[in-house]
Amino acid sequence: MIFIYDxxxxxxxxxxxxxxxxxCKQPKIVKKEKFMGDFFEExxxxxxxxxxxxxxxxxxxxxxxxRGSQQIYWAFLSELDEIENTLFQYIQHALASTKDxxxxxAHPAILKVAQTVKQVGREKHRMDAFVxxxxxxxxxxFATVEPDFNVLPLNAKHxxxxxxDQKWCIYDLKRNYGIFYDLEKVExxxxxxxxxxxxxxxxxxxxEEIQFQxxxxxxxxxxxxxxxxxxxxxxxxxxxxxxxxLSEKYL
Amino acid sequence: xxxxxxxxxxxxxADAAKYDVSCSSSGSKRQNKGKGLGDxxxxxxxxxxxxxxxxxxxxxxxxxxxxxxxCAYCITRKSNDIQRAAFKVQEVVDLTINFYRRNxxxxxxxxxxxxxxxxxxxxxxxxxxxxxxxxxxxxxxxxLKSIPGAxxxxxxxxxxxxxxxxxxxxxxxxxxxxxxxxxxxxxxxLQPMKKVKDEIIRHKSEKKIIKSTPKFAPAGQSTQxxxxxxxETDAQVMYTAAYFYKKYQMKRVYYSGYIPVSxxxxxxxxxxxxxxxxxxxLYQADWxxxxxxxxxxxxxxxxxxxxxxxxxxxxxxALRNLHLFPVDVNKADKQMLAxxxxxxxxxxxxILGARKxxxxxxxxxxxxxxALNRAKYFMVCNSKDWEKKDLSAMNIKSLILQNSSxxxxxxxxxxxxxxxxxxxxxxx
Numbered sequence: 206m207i208f209i210y211d212x213x214x215x216x217x218x219x220x221x222x223x224x225x226x227x228x229c230k231q232p233k234i235v236k237k238e239k240f241m242g243d244f245f246e247e248x249x250x251x252x253x254x255x256x257x258x259x260x261x262x263x264x265x266x267x268x269x270x271x272r273g274s275q276q277i278y279w280a281f282l283s284e285l286d287e288i289e290n291t292l293f294q295y296i297q298h299a300l301a302s303t304k305d306x307x308x309x310x311a312h313p314a315i316l317k318v319a320q321t322v323k324q325v326g327r328e329k330h331r332m333d334a335f336v337x338x339x340x341x342x343x344x345x346x347f348a349t350v351e352p353d354f355n356v357l358p359l360n361a362k363h364x365x366x367x368x369x370d371q372k373w374c375i376y377d378l379k380r381n382y383g384i385f386y387d388l389e390k391v392e393x394x395x396x397x398x399x400x401x402x403x404x405x406x407x408x409x410x411x412x413e414e415i416q417f418q419x420x421x422x423x424x425x426x427x428x429x430x431x432x433x434x435x436x437x438x439x440x441x442x443x444x445x446x447x448x449x450x451l452s453e454k455y456l
Numbered sequence: 457x458x459x460x461x462x463x464x465x466x467x468x469x470a471d472a473a474k475y476d477v478s479c480s481s482s483g484s485k486r487q488n489k490g491k492g493l494g495d496x497x498x499x500x501x502x503x504x505x506x507x508x509x510x511x512x513x514x515x516x517x518x519x520x521x522x523x524x525x526x527c528a529y530c531i532t533r534k535s536n537d538i539q540r541a542a543f544k545v546q547e548v549v550d551l552t553i554n555f556y557r558r559n560x561x562x563x564x565x566x567x568x569x570x571x572x573x574x575x576x577x578x579x580x581x582x583x584x585x586x587x588x589x590x591x592x593x594x595x596x597x598x599x600l601k602s603i604p605g606a607x608x609x610x611x612x613x614x615x616x617x618x619x620x621x622x623x624x625x626x627x628x629x630x631x632x633x634x635x636x637x638x639x640x641x642x643x644x645x646l647q648p649m650k651k652v653k654d655e656i657i658r659h660k661s662e663k664k665i666i667k668s669t670p671k672f673a674p675a676g677q678s679t680q681x682x683x684x685x686x687x688e689t690d691a692q693v694m695y696t697a698a699y700f701y702k703k704y705q706m707k708r709v710y711y712s713g714y715i716p717v718s719x720x721x722x723x724x725x726x727x728x729x730x731x732x733x734x735x736x737x738l739y740q741a742d743w744x745x746x747x748x749x750x751x752x753x754x755x756x757x758x759x760x761x762x763x764x765x766x767x768x769x770x771x772x773x774a775l776r777n778l779h780l781f782p783v784d785v786n787k788a789d790k791q792m793l794a795x796x797x798x799x800x801x802x803x804x805x806x807i808l809g810a811r812k813x814x815x816x817x818x819x820x821x822x823x824x825x826x827a828l829n830r831a832k833y834f835m836v837c838n839s840k841d842w843e844k845k846d847l848s849a850m851n852i853k854s855l856i857l858q859n860s861s862x863x864x865x866x867x868x869x870x871x872x873x874x875x876x877x878x879x880x881x882x883x884x
Contacts, residue, residue: 308809311820334501338558346557366495369488370593371557388491416459420551421560423463427470428516429506432715432730438509442502453504 207243210251212236214281217289218258220251221296230297234289268299273307280321282355291317329356333363335447336375339405340414346373347409349402350450357384361391403449418452425453457550466551468541472521472532473567476624477680477710481513481562481597484619484675492593494556494563496619500597501562514565514599515555519543519580523569527637529626529685531717532569542571548584549592556596563597563619564588574605574644582610585617597675602648604640611651615659620675620707621652628696632686635722652677653704676707683738684731685714685723690763691756694741698752701745711738737763744770747801748794767853771797774834775849781834786815798831829859 206229210216217234224232233246240248265274277292294314299306309315331352338346346368350357357377361384364373368386376383376396385394401408405415448454482500502511520542521532531538552564566584570577581600588594600618602611614621625645627633633642652673659672679700683693697709713735716726741763744750748770755769756762764772774781774797783792785807793804806824810816815838822828833852847855 304813306813308806309813310806310810310824311814311816316823330501334503336559340558348559363497366488366497368493368557369491369495370493413457416457417554417558420459420463420466421555421558424466424470424515424555425504425506425512427467428474428512430474430508430510430715433508433510433732435509436507439505439507442505442509442511451504 207233207235207240207246207248208251209235209237209240209248211253212238213253214278215255215258216251216253217281217292218261219254220289221293222254222257222261223249223251224293232290232293234293236289239286265296265299269307270305273299273305276307276318276322279325279359280318282359283321283325284355285321288321291321325354325356325359328352328354329359331447332356332360332375335443335451336360336364337450337452338373339410339418341409342411344372346371348373348375348450349378349398350375351379351446352377355380357382360384365391405452418456422453422456457547462547462551465541465543465547466517468539469518469521469543470516472569473516473518473565475531475712475715476516476565476567476601477510477712478565478599478622478678478708479511479513479516480599480620480675480678480708482675483707484597486595486597486619486671486674488595490593492595493553494594494596496562496595496597503560503562513562514597515552515561515563516565517543517548517567519548519566519568519577519584520571521569522571524572525570525637525639527626527640528718528720528722529636529682529714533718536718545580545583545587549587552588552596553592553594556594561596563599565599567601568603570603574603575607575610578603578606578610578614582614582617585614589617599675602652602677604644604648606648608648608651611648612655615652615655615673616670618673620678621648621673622678622680623649624680625696625700626680626682627686628681628683628688628693629686632688636685649677649679649704656705677704678706678708678710679704680710680712682712682714683734689761690734690738690741691761693738694745694752694756697742698745709742711735711742733765734763737765737769741769744773749791750795766857768797770795771830771853771856775853778849778852782836783834785821785835785837786811796831796834798827798829798834830856 206227208220208223210220220234224234262274265277269277277295280288280292291314295318298309298312298314306312306315310319332350336348336350338348341347357375360375364375365386370388372386372388374383374385374394376398382393382395385392405418407415443451443454479502480500483498484496485498486494486496488495500513502513504512506512518532520540521538522540522542523532523534526534548564548566555561556563566581568577568581581603585598585600588598598618599620599622600614602614602621602623604623611621623645627636630642633640655672656676659669663669681693681696693711700706700709713731714724715730716724716728719726741755744755745752750773754773763769767775774795783796785793790804790808793799793807794801803824803826807816810820810824817838818828818841821837833847833856
């Protein structure tokens, strides 16, 4: 049986609820936007229900602990193909077992989730590191990113704690939404950004901002030791796909 | 801000500071209370990596590269003909804050050449940290250099504002120091180190009774040794490191392969390769000592004063101690698992977790991510395939080397050929 849902985490949890309700042991849970149609299997559209999602979430918390349920959420944010099905197997294993299964790494779904969580965690950490704020003319520290996974919800807390006294916005160009901090709270926003936002032009940014980018680039070059050059290691740590957002690399 | 002038100074003083390899920004919890700037959660972040593959986490600069000392191994030595510059206190503060607000850095690493006297220099460093904490409400990471010979009072003040303090002893042996830095005295390095250690202990014990006791250098102390500038052995380096870990409760000892900066006949000449492989092996040994339960005597001793270059120190140790292997991964305790070559602590914990549910076989171990190309010779699991039992240490070593690659291979290729020949002799 195929369950198609609205791509939200609540939607996914509602799908899990329905699969259990229908006693379906091997459901396929697919995002609506990715569903291509299927002639042979029964298709059910999931109605996202906060109440059902909360029930599943609470159950998972008692079964897997806060660490285990957090793993489920993080793996979900990977948006990988078929991660929903792996997560369903993970949940099945958790609900069927009397023990805590979160470390049963010899089980394929547990291992896959653990590995995915690690990938997502790495990408979250990269965003903590690679976000480069540029100060706009209206004094907002603004950054654009394109993370491999949908990690911005995980980054919000870190940036809120750190930059409590400045307005900032981190915008995910790939998924077209951003997180914005207004000195009080972090909100999700959607903007119509001009294509030229990537180039630091004086239309949006102060001249001082451009000077600081150059200072940073200068520092980056001065701190390099030429006789120890190791391009492979450099690119391993700073993969090329991130370069266009790093002023020390694109200037 | 005069950007052109700052740029010029930054280039000179960042260039001079880059030989200090410490980059850590972790281990300090400084919460942002009352909407200040910055928050350290205890986890370090590397914001970028230079083209030599080293991480950029802190704004690492010298306050000035004017120096009254003439240490042969140091680029800023008095007799060296280079451009000199000096930052004003406020300039360092502004740079740090502006870089931090743009998420370029985790904080500041401030060192300095010694101008006028150790105390004047130390006082100026403390001023920067104090301004950042008290005027800018800055909770990011601050690493200050303890200037050898600085007074106890200044070191006390430094610890109140900095997260980490460090003194680089630079030369691992007393004789080496005498040769290369005749006007420096080893006890000048040790005095601030001891003061900071004592204060850390005192503040910690007071904190248990009085909660409001201020933080004192919460990320501890570190030091650095240059390797390959004098003809010290690995044992000399690592025993010195072990001594500092134990006696001064160092958080980290860094090893820095000597980069030729001088035509001084007492030193390796300019153009000599940086001993990168050796540096790597020393770090491996350091990790084994700190996280894997190895004692220094097991890794380096009279018979083995130097680490192997062609195999890592754990593998080297295992090959010398084959009587302890194979280890049963389904039964062995954590300590013994950690001693299997190819098993890192992450794999050890995964195995400990996973084997509670079922006995693990080769397939499981491979999926979990164990480096079996090395590990398989040293362990048994839930499988009958264990055919390596009659292999000698030499056989195992050459099998492992044949089936692996290393960017350092050229460095020790000559040695490898020698082993192949010996192996051939044994077979005949």
